[in-house]
Amino acid sequence: MTSGELQGKVALVTGASRGIGKAVALKLSSLGAKLAINHIAPEKANADAVVAILAQQGGEALALEADIRNSEAVKNMVQAITDKWGTLDILVNNAGITKDTLVLRMSDEAWDDVLDINLRGAFVCTRAALRPMVRQKSGRIVSMSSISGIMGTAGQGNYSASKAGLIGFTKSVAREVGGMNITVNAIAPGFIMTDMTDRLPQERKDAILSMVSLRRFGKPEEVAELIAFLASERAGYITGQVIGIDGGM
Ligand code: NAP
Numbered sequence: 499m500t501s502g503e504l505q506g507k508v509a510l511v512t513g514a515s516r517g518i519g520k521a522v523a524l525k526l527s528s529l530g531a532k533l534a535i536n537h538i539a540p541e542k543a544n545a546d547a548v549v550a551i552l553a554q555q556g557g558e559a560l561a562l563e564a565d566i567r568n569s570e571a572v573k574n575m576v577q578a579i580t581d582k583w584g585t586l587d588i589l590v591n592n593a594g595i596t597k598d599t600l601v602l603r604m605s606d607e608a609w610d611d612v613l614d615i616n617l618r619g620a621f622v623c624t625r626a627a628l629r630p631m632v633r634q635k636s637g638r639i640v641s642m643s644s645i646s647g648i649m650g651t652a653g654q655g656n657y658s659a660s661k662a663g664l665i666g667f668t669k670s671v672a673r674e675v676g677g678m679n680i681t682v683n684a685i686a687p688g689f690i691m692t693d694m695t696d697r698l699p700q701e702r703k704d705a706i707l708s709m710v711s712l713r714r715f716g717k718p719e720e721v722a723e724l725i726a727f728l729a730s731e732r733a734g735y736i737t738g739q740v741i742g743i744d745g746g747m
Contacts, residue, residue, distance in 0.1 A: 499723075503730055505530030508583045510576070512536040512566050512623055513593025515544035517692035518642065521718035522590055523548055525726045527557035531588065534579045535561045538593070566593050566619030569626075576626040585634060588729045589627040591620035591641035591664075596694060601655040609656045616660035617667070624671060628680070637680035638729045641668055645688045645744050661686075665740050672738030681737040683728050688744025690716040711746025 509526045513519040515537035527533050533552055537545040545561035552559040562578060564571040579586050594616045597608040620641050631637030646654050647661025665684055672682040689695055689706050695715070707715065724743050727733055 499529060499726055499730065499732075501529060503529045503732075504588075504726075507531040507587040507729075508534070508579060508585050509588035509590065509729065510534040510536060510562075510579060510586060510623070510627065511590040511592055512619070513538075514590075515539065515548060515561075517694060518687070518690060518718045518721050519590070519592040520544075520548050521722040522592060522725050523559070524551065524555075525719070525722035526588065526590075526729065527552045527555065527559065529726060529730075531557075531729075532583050533557065533559040534575070535559055536564055536566070536575065536593065537561065538563065538565050566623055567614045569622050572622045572626045576630070580630050586627055586630045587634075587636065588638045589623060589631075589640070590725055590729070591623055591639070593619060594642060594660075594694075596654065596657050598653045598657065600653055604655060612656040613660050613663075616657070617663045620664055621667060624667075624682075628671075628675065631680050632675065632678050635678050635680075637675075637678075638733075639668075639671070639680065639682045640725050640728045641682075641684045643668070643684040643686045643740060645686050645742065645747055648686055648740070648742075649747075668740065669738045676737055681728070681733065683733075683736060683738070684740045685721070685724055685728070686740050686742045686744065687721050688716060688742075688747045690718055690721055692718060709747050710744070714745065716743065716745055 514523040514535040549559040564575040644661040646658040668684040
């Protein structure tokens with residue numbers, strides 16, 4: 499991709515303070531986009547550090563604390579973006595959590611928290627972002643599903659359900675807004691090295707690695723490349739798709 503490819507575009511990446519979201523923010527900014535860095539932790543250290551890196555690279559960025567489950571907070575976040583930059587062109591529904599355990603032992607809370615953040619949060623953000631996108635008759639939405647949402651994973655009944663739900667949601671919204679030149683896609687990463695996967699026990703990591711054709715885990719920067727492509731003009735005829743990035747699992 500060429501630098502300046504996203505010049506003048508405004509992007510919101512949810513959960514951009516760490517991990518894949520941070521890598522996506524860095525990539526989109528390097529291509530010229532202005533970046534809204536969403537995070538939830540009240541201590542802003544991580545999000546502010548991302549904003550500082552982007553500023554150092556000559557980019558424009560804004561840290562915005564909002565729990566993506568909270569409709570009012572998300573509405574205000576999108577308002578803050580359009581107040582500052584006049585528009586919103588790209589939404590990356592990235593924020594997500596895991597609360598892994600076998601279904602037999604899973605609490606209502608573990609189910610609700612994961613579904614609320616991973617699935618409801620993406621709905622709330624998509625609905626809010628669609629308003630400016632529909633107005634300008636263009637936009638790009640990319641949501642972070644997972645290979646777990648396609649294959650299922652033992653110990654991740656809640657997470658797999660949320661990620662499978664995102665696929666149905668993506669395909670439905672793509673049909674609703676295609677006529678307005680808004681593309682809506684999901685990506686399904688395999689095992690990517692971040693805080694989320696770092697805490698898995700070594701035996702589990704070894705078992706996953708044995709299923710990866712490329713015999714290594716993915717890097718957040720590799721996922722960011724795919725998202726940057728889907729967010730670009732070059733992906734203008736791709737919508738309602740789920741694209742795998744899993745090293746061949
Ligand atoms: P991560 O390192 O744990 O980062 C999670 C991010 O989400 C953080 O920025 C966190 O913000 C934010 N967040 C959590 N709850 C939030 C909420 N309610 N509102 C707003 N932000 C919230 O995760 P990751 O590994 O980069 O994963 C990013 C996405 O990719 C997730 O959707 C995950 O399910 C998906 N994914 C990851 C992998 C993988 O192997 N890592 C594979 C497939 C899919 P704070 O810093 O403020 O807490």
